[in-house]
Amino acid sequence: MPTSIPLGGPIWADAVTPDLSGDLDFYMRLFNWAAFDSGEQFGHYTELCLGATVSEARAVAGIAERASGEPGSSWGVAFHAGDCVAAVAQAEKLGASITSHPIRVGDDLVYAALKDPDGGAFGLFEPLSDKVGFTARDEPGAIVWFEYVYDGAPVEAMQFYSELLNWSLKAPEGGEPDRDAPYVGLWTHEGHAITGGHVEFGGARMALGPELKMQPHWTVCFGTDSVDLTAAKAVDLGGSVAVAPVDDPGGRMAVLASPTGAFFTVMSSREL
CATH class of the missing domain: 3.10.180.10 (2,3-Dihydroxybiphenyl 1,2-Dioxygenase, domain 1)
Incomplete structure (x- = not known):
């Protein structure tokens, strides 16, 4: 298993916003976070970390720009799935609806977005690499x-x-x-x-x-x-x-x- 985060536990959290640069500046100054942009290929998805350099960085969360035309700004959580495709199928059987079907993101993870039977949004996240998921938790700034x-x-x-x-x-x-x-x-x-x-x-x-x-x-x-x-x-x-x-x-x-x-x-x- 590429992570010590327990199966079923929260493995990642991120925000979506219509103003990536503005909200990014807000969070970095509020929590003294460093930001690492994944580049144009991944829509400038940005990882937020404790620690100022790549060697010191410990991942706290992520932030991305919301798709054009979609309203609002929000935080969300994704849970560790051993097999994202199988977990999504099980979630549907239990009454969930799929917002975004499982998609592989590079060599790092498989991710799907869903809504539970009551309408609450959440994600399922299958790590494929030890480079993903929280590496900072349960401390100030995390x-x-x-x-x-x-x-x-x-x-x-x-x-x-x-x-x-x-x-x-x-x-x-x-x-x-x-x-x-x-x-x-x-x-x-x-x-x-x-x-x-x-x-x-x-x-x-x-x-x-x-x-x-x-x-x-x-x-x-x-x-x-x-x-x-x-x-x-x-x-x-x-x-x-x-x-x-x-x-x-x-x-x-x-x-x-x-x-x-x-x-x-x-x-x-x-x-x-």
Whole structure:
């Protein structure tokens, strides 16, 4: 296997935007990321990394320009599939719809885009090389968590993913911090090659307030040493604050938006 990321776990995240240069500048300055352009052959898809040089670079996420005429700006997540074609076929049987059929990208990966039975977008990603996927995680400036927001019982929405990707679902137990809405933790069934055991990578919760008007969706959460300072910096750089900094059971967090309106979360906790 070309990656230590567990099967079924999040292996990549990226943003699509109608203003690649503008949003790229925003994210690089906000998180102190370096950017590596894949060139015209791949539509100038850009990898965002911690570390200033190629030898130091550790991949955090990617960003690409949205196809001409398509509206909006957003973040998305892709999950590790051992066989992308077979996984897409299984997803269809479970009620998903295909947005983009499996396509091979150079010698590095096979990728497909789908929508789950509730309409939430996600990707399936089969790595063919050890050069793809996250090489930075769970630290300031990198992704630390994924969350699915759904207008309904989270455990019901997650049954699809549990069957497709072999996840374990875990509802909060007595003694754990209370949450404002029903919640379920998400775990890969396969252990990490380094840490062993099941890996908790995110959660799913019932939508609240303005989220009730939105489609079910995955959110990406980036680590930071200070949520409040990062939120203020985002505004200075032309972004906005959708949910002001607040303490929740996982730590302090805020929901921010890029200048083109892509929502993402920043989070700090004692574990970062």
